[in-house]
Amino acid sequence: MFTFDLLINAVAAGLMLGGFYAAVAIGLSITFGQLDIVNIAHPTFVILGSFVAFVINESFGIDPVLIGVVFMPIFYFLGMGLYQIYYVSFEKTGQESLSGLAFFFGLMFILEVLMILAFGVDYRLVSAAYIGETLHIGPLDLPLRMLIPAVAATLMTIAVVLYMSKTFMGKAIMAVSQDRLALQLMGADPIRVKRIALGIAIATAALAGALLIIIQPVEPSVGRLYIGRIFAIVVLGGMGSISGTFFAAILIGVVESFIATFYGPSWAPAVGFGILLLTLAIRPQGLFGRA
């Protein structure tokens, strides 16, 4: 049944979903879009963030969003270390593209299986007072378990956009894949710039993971569902434009929400991949591309 209430609720759900997608995609937007590193394991780091939130929430009852924020620095160092391995093994020897891709593919499995070994394949949940509460505004229902992640994700996006546009390092990150040599001529060390960038990218996964487990129960292989979706968002968003990524995420969220509302939730996952394939085939530079 197509009703007005259904429609605006679908839009609202899509906006919130899209906001959350931005949190997952923003890290990949930095790695894939800015650094040309195809971190296919990014969603798995997000799941890692979910399990960190799960473990700490269960043991100490701390709010999952707070856990996510607190763990960002730890994930940051994880990302810096990861770049160092990637740099030494692939970038330095000039075989980053395909071997690097396979490397992250392998890394994805290792992480996923380690989580399966540690936590099993059962779905895990977190608890917080607001999960289960819903805000009612007229005909609009805004479940807090969606609204809070969407708000947190939007704040994180704003923070990253500010960092990228206002700091020297942020601008250097934007520049490093455009012309690495020219960046050296500006006096910046591209390896350090990339290390910091991947650190930031993985740090966003810590919070994104915590947000994910607020929205839905999580098991280790859930991350794979996000691969196509976030690649679609990043490519659609114009490869590395953070604000473009945010709007692409919102777009995908709304479209998925519509599909789920009017056709059934099982078709929703194909939206991202379908849009990705179309984008790659028709307009590889994305919809919100700067260039």
Add this chain to the structure above:
Amino acid sequence: MRSFTIRKWKGRILASSLTITDVEAGYGSVRVLHGVSITVEDGESVVLLGSNGNGKSTLIKCITGIVRPSAGAITLDVDGVTTDLVGMAPQDIVGLGIAMVPEGRRLFPALSVEENLVLGAFRKEARPMIAENLDFVFETFPRLKERRGQLAGSMSGGEQQMVAVARALMSNPKILLVDEPSVGLAPILVSQMIAKIKELKDQRAMTVLMAEQNFNQAIKIADRGYVIVHGEIAYEGATAEDLSNNDMIKEYYLGA
């Protein structure tokens, strides 16, 4: 460690000069330079002349560390402190106050003009002076001020060359290296650009080394210069007149 010594020099730099001795360099097993020696004294404008593919750009790249010489020495003298540049990374050499306007401009095409300029001030010593330097380059190139928000990649060739020069100035350099500023520019723009570089050099008391194939434009700003043919110094002109009155020049260029 290096940055520590630089900090000591800050604010009381008196003189800076480059000495290049017997440099040999190339790409992989291609040897482009066969024992080149040149000097650039403080406050001079020195031009490297010669047609394409003879090694002018390679020499500039050796100075900034983009190409590592296989033999020879490149030393920078600043205020009596001598630094051997061979083996240093480009970002560290830039940190010493040497800026380069690369061939083909090499802007960050997907960043705005202003973002490009700000990145020029990345090195620590330049950051405190970013506001005044930005004012200065906007004054020098008013066109860039108008277009500060535009993506660098969407600018015309002449405007891009302005951005490249302005961006190099943002690092507050003592020595400015300019590599083939005329490439891809209409003749009228070449002449304007080279005049501008001369003007800037005088205003900011810089030392300039420029590689340029456009002989007649390059000698307009030259105090003296070298002609490089096939990786060797074919002629050293002690003055600009020396160069322009040399009837061998055409032979060097066209191999007649």
Add this chain to the structure above:
Amino acid sequence: MSERILEVTGLTKRFGGFVALDKVSLHLDEGERLGLIGPNGSGKTTMINCISGALINDEGRVQFKGADITGLKAHKRAQLGIARSFQVPKPFGSMTVLENLCIPLEFAARGRTDPGAVEDQAMEILKMIGFEDRARENSAGLTQVDMRKLELARALAAKPALLVSDEAMAGLSASEVDDILEILFKLNATGVAVIMIEHIMRAVMRYSQRIIVLDAGQKIAEGTPDEVIHDPQVERAYLGE
């Protein structure tokens, strides 16, 4: 009376708004040696990309041996007898020198090869340019001058009627330049027409029977080496105004 082998008429190529080549015409006779020179960014490489089919021109026509080949794919042109060497050598890095030559022999020159094993023919070509002792070496590990030789040997293995040589000598020493020149002379002696793009003036002047000068996408001069050198427009293009 020799035949026209290549006829390029009013060729225009744009990249976005940038006009890389603006209505350039050129022709080449069978067995002729043509030099194509001009300052950086004058459109030389774009021109040979349009001749070899790596790029398709926007306007104008390319005719080869009297047939219109405008719009034909690069591999078809190679099969018809247009070979090119690359400025930056592009060897098939996983293969030996000999195997590198087998690719054009089996693809570009298919149907035009002599009877007998492909490897023997590859070996003959290597012998002709004095390169046979490197036949079994892996191509990725060659020195720069040897890579250039391989580029030319591989182009030769395509059994071309026209060879386009893109800066085969950049960055080589004087004696190495002479080696490459000698190979190109030998090649031409077998009846192959050659278009040479080169920055090393000494080499182009010596090699070319006729020279065409491009500047900013336009043909500014054409003639014998001597005529071209004394052309004031050429002087302006190189020395500036």
Add this chain to the structure above:
Amino acid sequence: MKLDKFWIACIAILILGFVFTKNADNEFYFFTTYVILQGLVMAVAWNILGGFTGYVNFGAAGFFAVGVYTSVALNKAFGLPLPVILAVAGIIGGLLGLGAGYLTLRLKGVYFAIATLATALVIETIVNNWKYVGGAAGTYVLQPKQSFIFDNYIELLFMLMLVLSVAAVAISRYLSSSRVGKGLAAIRDDEVAAECMGVPTLRLKLISTTAMGVLMSIAGAPFPFFVTFVDPVSAFALLIAVNAIAMPMIGGTAYWYGPVIGALILGVVQETATVTISSELNLLIVGVLLVLFITMAPQGIVGVYHDWRKKRDAK
């Protein structure tokens, strides 16, 4: 045609396999070997595109599942005999491969890899929603009663997969040593140079992707009869996609025998690990081995062996 060592070995393997079915009783062996051989066919197929041509396919599971579900649908709709099912699965897989081949026109390297991944996941979503073949819930497939000249159906499937393996290896070996194979190697080394040397790059890439698609899809076609219960989780299993990449990478991608070696070694290790330890650990082993080989020995076991021999000869 003279029989060379390769063909003698192939025939010997097929005869041995047949004798095995007549003498071994424990069905476990057939189950295990079937799984290893299925991995082998997938690895060999992957390598035709990934190793010979240089285009990485992350969507192996998608191609496999196309075979699986073609089989399920045809069996349910018409009850067709297995050979017909295999043929149709091959055609559909080939068409999908052909489509992937046209993708290479626009998408190079990383983008191609991501596009294949996306394709696989779109197929998965379609299957999840295709009620006729069981949708997300899955469906049971009955093994046919008669099993030809074999004692039971698993022996037949084992023999079928053995024949497929030999065929896949023969095709891969032919492709690598023929004129086509040389052209593919040229494309992998430098596509632009290849085109300029007269190599019809698009046509050869289409041959390569189509062969890959046919083989992967055919490898999946007997799967429903092997497991008797198919759902998207098993048809699109993670392990299938990883193995298709890991086996060639570990064995060595440059030669036709690389993926064979990789598949046999990794397959045996996996089957042993599954029985003796756990299936999760099995996945972990694949992941760790894959990452180790990519970082330490990108040429795989075959490459390590060649290096070792070169060093020995140099002494």
